Structure formats: C-alpha cells, structure tokens
Amino acid sequence: MVNNTLLSLITFSPLLVIVVLMFTPKQMVGTIKTIGVLGTLLPLIMSLMLFAGFDYSAGLQFIERRDWIKIPIGLDQNGSLTFFPIRYEMGIDGASMPLLLLTAIIGTLAAVGSWQMKRRLREYFILYHLLLIGMFGVFSAQNLFLFFLFFELTLIPVYFLLGIWGYAERERAANKFLLYNGIGSAILLLAFIAIFVQLQTVNFGELQQVLTNPDDPLSGYLSPEYRYGLFVALFIAFGIKLPIFPFHSWMLNVHVQAPPPVVMIHSAILLKMGAYGLLRIGINFFPDQAYEFSVWLAVFGLINIFYGAVLATVQKDLKMVLAYSSISHMGMVLLGFAAMNSIGFQGAIFQLVSHGLISALLFFIVGVIWDRTGTSTITELGGIAKSMPFISGVFLAGALASLGLPGMSGFISEFLALMGLFGAMPLHAAIGAIGLIFTTIYVLRAVLRAVYGPTPSRLTRLADAQPMEAIPLVVLLGVIILIGIYPAVLSDPLQKTLDSIVPVVTGIGG
Amino acid sequence: MTVPVTSYLLVALILFCVGLYGALTKRNAVIVLLSIELMLNAVNLNLIAFAKFGLHPAITGQIFSLFTMTVAAAEVAVGIAVLIALYRNRETVNVDEMDTMKR
C-alpha cells in the first residue's frame, strides 16, 4: 500500500513555522506576526486539498503506516525476541475530516485574531503552532498510542498560553486546567493500557474489528462487565474534556481567563476532542455498552443542556454566558450520541462543527468588544450597536445561529440530534427540545443587553471592525450560513463513516 | 605465595565501608570528597582483583581501573573547584548547609 503523507504534512507543517520563528529575532514584531499568521495558511491549504480529494464513497482514507517503535515483549519458542510494534498510523474518515478542516479554519482565523496580542509574541506563536500540531494529530491519529500522544501534546501549549497571556487570574485557571485534564488523561491512559494489554493492538481499525465481532478469537478476552467498565472510564475521561456536568468548572475559568484567540481554539476545537474521542473510541469500540449506557448519555446531556442554560441566564459576564452556553450546547452532542442511530450521530457531529464555528465567532467578538471597551460585563455595556453596527450585526447573527435559527448551522445540528433521539427516547428528546426555549432566553438576554438598548455616553465613540477583524467574522459567518443552507456539504462525506459505526449499533435492536 | 582473592575483596570492602561512612556522616565537604575517593579506590581494587582471579582473567579490569583513576582525578578537580566557589559565596564547607536546591 502506498503511504499518503498529506495528513502528516498537515499535522507537522506548523513545525516548520516553529523553526522559522525560533530563528527570528524577537524584536521583529511585525515579521513574527506575519509568519505566525501566514504559517497557518499552510495546513489550511493542505486541508482544503484534502477536502477536495476526499472520496465520499470510501471510509478511512489518506492512510499512512510506518514502523516506529518496537517494544520487546518476550521470547518465542526459538529463543528470539518478539516485539510489539507501535506504528505511526494516520488516516482520516468522514467523522474526523470535518473536524480537521474545522481545526485548520479556526487555526487560521484565531491566528488572525492574535494580531492584537502584544506581549512575547515569538513564544506565543511558537506555542500556538505547537498546539496546532496536537490538534491536527488528534483528528488524524489512527491508533491509541498516537491519539494519546497528540491529545496530551495539546495540554502543554494551552497551559502556557493560558498562564502567560491570560487575564488577571490566569495562573489559577491554568493550574485548574492542568489538574482536571491531567486527571482525565490519567484515566484515559489507564483505559488505553487495559485495552492494549488485553488485545495486543492499538490500531483503531483492528480494535474495532476485534471488539465488535463476537466471533473473533480475541474478543472473548474482554467480558461484558470489563467492557462496560472501560466504556464508563472513557466516558469520564472524555467527559472531563467535553465537559460534562459536574466536571465543567475548569472550563469556565479557561473561557474567562484565556486570551480571545486561545478561547476560540479552546471552545471550538479542544472541547470537540472530547466528543470526538467519545465517538471514535468509546462508542465505536463498545457499541453494546454504549447502547446500554445510552439512557445515561441522554440524562447527562439533558443535565448539561438545562444546567448550562439556566446558569447562563444569570451570568453578568458575557464570557461566562458563552462558557455556560458551551456546556449547554455540548449537552446536545450527548443527546445525539444517546440516540444511537445515524441521524443522531450525524446531528452530534454537525453540532460539533457548528458549535465550533459559532463559539469561535462569538468569543472573537467578545474579544473585540473587550479590546474597545475594556469590559465584558453585560451591565457595563449596551447600545454599542450605534457605533459598531457591523460588529453588532454579526454578533446578533452569531447569537441567532447559537440559538438554532434555521438557515444557520446550529439549527441543522440541533434538529438532527433531537430527531435522532426522538427515534430512541421520545420523552428525553421532548425535554431536550424544551431546552431550546431556555437557549433563546439566555442568548437574547445577553446579546440584547450588551449590544442594543440605550447607549451610555462613554460608549458612543467606538471603532467598528478593522479589516483584520472583519475577515474572521465574515468567513465564520459565511461557513455557518453555508452549512445551514446546504448541509449536504457536511453530511455527504459522513455517510460512509456512519455506515461503519451505525450498523453495529442498530444491530442490537435500536 | 598467593594471596587468595577473598583478601583483596575484604580490603576493598573495608575501604568502601570506611568511604561510605565518611561520605554519609562527615559535615566537612572536603572530607566527603576524600571519602568518595576512598570508595572509588575500593572499586578499583575489586576490578584489579577480578582481572587476575576472575573466571576469565584479562587485562581489561586493570585498564578499566586506570580509566577510573583518571576520571576520579578529574572529578576531584571539579569537586574542589565547586567547593571553593561555594566557600567564596557562602563561607562554609559544611555539607548540611548546602541545601539551596530545597530552599
């Protein structure tokens, strides 16, 4: 088989930028910014190439397999050492492709958004590109080992980006971030080791083959209880990342304290890694257990939706509103998973992409508002639509997208997730639908109060968007509307991949 | 007359224990360094003894001990240099006062 190196190129292209940045004198601020921003175009262009070359009729593609590490595990009958090979395996399918593309897009836009950064730019962009490597890697890794490696790789740059460039309580937030994610990673690592020790493989494809095929000789090694335990462990590990109530408090701090571009990345991509992992590793490998657990998925989803929504209605800080709204929206992802049918999964993946775009847009705008007014407290704002009509208009459009207005991506995802769940658990789904009302309440409350209403005299002279700010806004809004009007752009690549997940699940009788 | 290998080993053991005792208990850093030299020499003695009386007698052990001596000399030089630098800064050669890494 011919190795396709495109994914590796995408993943490691930020490395080139890092090297270049290392040799750029740190006084050359303009050059550093330019390199940092233009550098993100490299993976973006390659991701678009990948999107263009994506074969809708195939499942896993752009596969690359190389020998990498050999672990000696013992002697065979002839007395020679046997090795367990850990390969370098990359590949992509319909579920990860949209997320990879999303990463590339947000990666570029958030870099553009970093234009306003002022301190220690070289370190900032080096860490930023390191973060990009981790995120690309997570979505293209095809075995547990690589997945974990990249998953962990994202923690380090975020820790520093948050701890050095954040707002007042940045260090606390960074520590909390590391503590929570460290616990999650520990659980994740244990689960991975347990899987590896029992099944002697880390490759996604092989694992799925073994785990979902009862006739496979290795399959018997894992009792249903053992699998259930593993699934729950994975659920908790990824749940911390997602985040699922009650593991969410770290994420609030990150959203409030991190600099705007990092929050964009964080809420648009990093949270999605949890959901992606839950789907790719949790549900994909343990469909029976996931099915058993699906009622709990739905219940946790509902708790997330309502808990996030109700809390968002009383927050005073726009960032907090958005942070709780992320919790609420991630609940919708869980509902989509809980449906355990193709419509639900599709809805969940749509919701991942859609929320990624919308939250990036909203956080970016909050960053701009902060830049102009020095505050993000709702009561201190108001009436800024007079002087910033463009920003305010886009903000309102983003808010409407966030509350699921048809014609924008948020509607499709919530509609599909709920529709899927109605097929499985109508009552839970009906309750989830009521959550849409709550979403409306908190979104409108926050946006209308912050942007509209009477204009206080100190907010009458604010500059509207500059070109560097307008680009990300227009691009994000454009993609949001594109997906909303023509969802096939996202759903068509998914079909083949859903085939590989869903038959296994629906075979149980769902 | 041949001295049995155990005698060599016994001397080496005593030497090593003396060195160890010194390294772990003495407060003066110079003495600690000296003690470490003692331990190294105990090892050298062992190497030479086994070079002659080992299962496969060979010259390797003696060459190895030569290397050890060279390295030990270098190490002492570095050690003393560090010690002097420390003394200039802290005006002490007491080992138990050298806990900057902890503070």
Added chain:
Amino acid sequence: MDTILHYAWLIPLFPLFAFIVLVSFGRQLRGGASSVGILAAALSCVLALVIGWQSYQGAASEKVLVEWMNIRDTVIRVGYEINSLNAMMLVIISVVSLLVQIYSKEYMRDDERVPVYYQYLSLFAFSMMALVLSPNLLQLYIFWELVGVCSFLLIGYHFSKPKAMLAAKKAFIVTRIGDVGLLIAIILLFWWTGSFEYSEIFKTVALGKMEPWMTTLTAVLIFVGAVGKSGQFPLHTWLPDAMEGPTPVSALIHAATMVAAGVYLVAATYPLFLDSQTALDIVAYTGGFTAIFAALIGLTQTDIKRVLAYSTISQLGYMMLALGVAGAIGYTAGVFHLFTHAFFKALLFLAAGSVIHAVHTQDLFQMGGLLKKMPVTGIAFLIGCLAIAGIPPFSGYWSKEEIISAVYSAQRADLLWIAVITVFLTSFYMFRLFFLTFTGKAVSQAISRAKDPSAVMRIPLLVLAVLAVLSGFLNMPFAPLLENWQLAGDVGESIHFAMPEAAELHAPWLSVVSVLVSLAGIVLAYLIYVKKAIAATWIARPLPWLYRLSNRAFYLDEIYRYGLAVPLRGIGMLLDLFDHYLIGGLVQLAVKLANGLGGLHARLQSGQMQTYGLIVLLGIVLLLIGITTQGGVSFGQ
C-alpha cells in the same frame, strides 16, 4: 397546458435578491434602498397575482422537490408546492407587502437606517412567501422561524428604546415556546410516517396507520405552534407589545401576514386535525376563548395600536374557531376570514399609522376631531371599522357571517354565544376607537396642525380600502367562489372525505341577528363617546376591579413574570451559588488534597544530600537482602 406555475419559485426570490443587494450595498444606496425593496415586492406581486388567477382558474397544483440532505437511507427534500391555499396566501402576502413597502417609503423617510429597514422587510417577504410555498413541514418550520426572526428584528427596530428591545425579546421567546411544540410535532410525524411531506403524512393518516392518540398529540402540538405565532391564548402576550415596532411593520407582520401563519398552518395540515375530534375541539375552544378574551381587553386600552393588536388577536381567534368547528364550511370560513382580515386590518393599521405620523402620539385621549383634518385617513379607517364590525356589504360581514353559520351548523351552542358576544364587543371597541380618534374636539396643538399624508402614503390606504370593501364579494353564500377554489385541492378532497355529511344549516335569521348585535355595539359606542349620553365610566365606577382587569390584560403579563420569569431567575441564582460553592468547593477540596499530599511528600525531601545517600544505601541493602533470600538473580540463561 404550460402554466406559469412553473415559475412560482421566483416569487420569494425577488425579495431575497433585494435583501442580498441591500445587505451588500445598503449603505451606499441610502435613499435608493426603498426603491430596491419596492421593485422586488412589485415583481413578486405581479407574479403572485398571475399565479393566483391561474390557480383560481383551476390550474393543477404543482410540486417540485430536490434533494437537500442525506442521512444514510433517509433523504430530506426541499422544493415548492403551489395549491389553491398557498396561491391565495401568496396573493395576500405580496399585495399587502407591496403596499406596506410603498407606504413605508414616506413613513420612514426621516429614519437614518432606512436600508436596514428595507433589508428586514425584504427578508420577511421572502421568508413568508417561502413559508407558504413549502411542500413539507421541515421547510415550513425553517421559514416559520425566519419570519419570527424578521418580526423580532422589526419590533426591535428602534433598538435604543428599551421598551422596543424588551418587546422584541418577548416576541421571540414567547413564539419560540410555540415553535418547540411545532418542532416536536414535525419530528414525531416523521418517525410515524417516514416523511415530512404533507401529502405523505396525510396519506398515512388517511390509511389509519397512525395511532389515534398520536394523531391527536401531533395535531395539538402543531396547534401549539400556531398558538404561539397567531397570538392565541395563552401565548398572545407578545403581540400587543410587538406594537413597539414601526406601524407599517405592525400592519404587514402583526396583522396581515405573519400572525396569520398559525391559521395557515392549521389549514395546511387540516386533514390531520380532521382525524382527531379532540384536537379540533381544542382548536375551536382556544380560538373562541381567545376571541372573546382579547375583545374584553380591547375594550379598555388607550393606545390606538394596542386596541388594534387586541382586535387582531380576537379576529385570529375567530379564524381558529371557524377551523375548529370543522367541516368544509368551517375550513372555508376560517380561510376566508384570513383573506378579508388581511386587507381590512392592514388598512386599519396603515390608517392608524397616518394618524400617528401626523399627531405623534398613540394615546386615544390625546386625539379627537381628526376626521375634518384628515378626511381620507378618517374614511379609510371608518371603512376598516365597518368591515371588522361585520356590517354589510363590507368584506368582514361576509366572512364573519360564514363563521357564525359554520358554528351554527356544527350545533355548538356555547361557541355560538361566544361568537355573537364577540361581535358585539368588537364593534363596540372599534367604534370607541373611531369616535375617540376622529370625532369630537381637537385636544392639542398637534392635532389642529394635522393633515392627510402625501400621495405615497395615501395610495396604499385607498387600495386597501377598496379591497376591504370588495374582497368579501369573493365568497357570498349564493356565490361561493372562494369556497369552490379552496376546496378544489387535495385538502378539500380530504375534508369531503372526512365529513361527507357536512351539510350547511342555512339560517338567514342568524345573519340578521349578528348584524343587529354589531349595530348595537356601534350605537352604544356612539352614545358613550359622541353623545356622551352614557358616562364612559358607567361600568368602571361601580366595578373598578373589572376595569383594571381588562385594562391590565387580566394581569397575564404579571402572572408570567412572577410565575415563570422570576422563579427561573431565582433557580438560576441558586444554581449559580451551587456551581460556585459546591462544585467549586469540591474542586478546592481536590486541590487542597493534592497540595496536602504534595506537602507531606515534600517533607521527605530535606535537601540534605547525605540523608538521600543514606536512603539510597538502605534501599540497596533491602534490595540485596531480597535478592539473596529469593535465591539470587540469574543473568542470561
């Protein structure tokens, strides 16, 4: 026959194009913005009229679908469909929309954000037309929400007024409650029938494949959507507040078109309702109750637009009542009233807009004697009042008469009483409005200076006045043109299928009674507000609580505020504390624990190199002892 129905999809595209142009170049266009909007509206109006005519002539209904999204084996399609019902709706929407846009050109002349205004209006026209053209429920829902957003944007058009902002927010949230009901209904129907298409759904229902309870449930949930959009009790509270928007917007969205979307929805899914008597009863009683309830509130309002808003709610209730009593005649009566109401209510609002434009107040008691100053406006308003009061030969008479006879045919005495009493209340408060505004003496300077608006505003008024008079002739008992048209399609067939025996009980005396009742209302209003023969406070004085109840709209807003909004906030605050202290506290505990463990560990690290050495020594000794007692280690083999 090659019909022009093939081009029906163009109708909504004109305003959409105008919207895109205005969004992109609105700021450069400035004054030209209104022309873009009006041109697009005129084009779609012409096309809609032609298509309406063809459909009336009996052109076969048309449906075109394209694939929109695949979910493995489920294909979701979008497209458009033309049948008699939505052809009629298209005519209403495009005509009123065109007239309102022309009217707005003058009305909004001094506004800074005219391009934005026309953006919203064009977007609304697009969404509303696309809504009625939708061949399936999902597509309908998409545009259903979009018209809601347009309504929200236009209510909050003067965003720096906190009242407008709050009204917009309220409108969005309250209608959203209904929308969720509709959404659930759509999804449930999908899982039961495997399709979003009307025709597929009706087929499944007709074949009896749906459990009766499921039919009832989905029909009721659809009706919940209609309740939200059409301002039926208990979700009507947003509509009066929506009057914060510019008056032409109120005429277009909150009187003629969008609020009628609920009625349209029930009519479009009528076969589903026909299958469930419970659902029909719920529709009928909700409609009837809303009609009389809103009329009672309308009696005491002092804001000219709020009176009209409550009358809209009341009339929408009437339509629901007609649909709810079922049968071919009820269906036509409801749709017919929707048709006539669109014109006379738009007329009333635009006339009210002219008044407000001239005198800069909305308070009834700040007006008076305007008939002499503004004769055209006054006459137009009078025509509207006569139409809504149901005085022959104005349009409202024909449609209302039909509703009452439909209720009578269904032999529902309770609903009949409600309908007749509402007729009385309606004519009373409408003429109270008319007399207070246009007769009597001018009370302020502004009024003495008031005069009729310019031609740009007058022409829409005149056109609507003519329509308010004439549109009723479309469906007179002896010449039921509209009925024949509307019942020709699929929906009509299924109505005949469901109720073959829906014979109409003709009762000429009923018509006489209703006209007399209406006249009684007018006379009473005349006696109180013109002749002052009866004190206006003759009920309010002995029973002040009754007056307050009506004036404050039965305190429903307050009930919602203290029953729902405040508790929600309270729960939010509590949860916030919970989140902050309990969950945050647990985190702190975890942190403390980790710190404590770390501290304990740190104590072992004395920093004394020699202690470390000793520990290493002890470790080696232990290791050696272990190895020795275990029999040693073998290296290699």
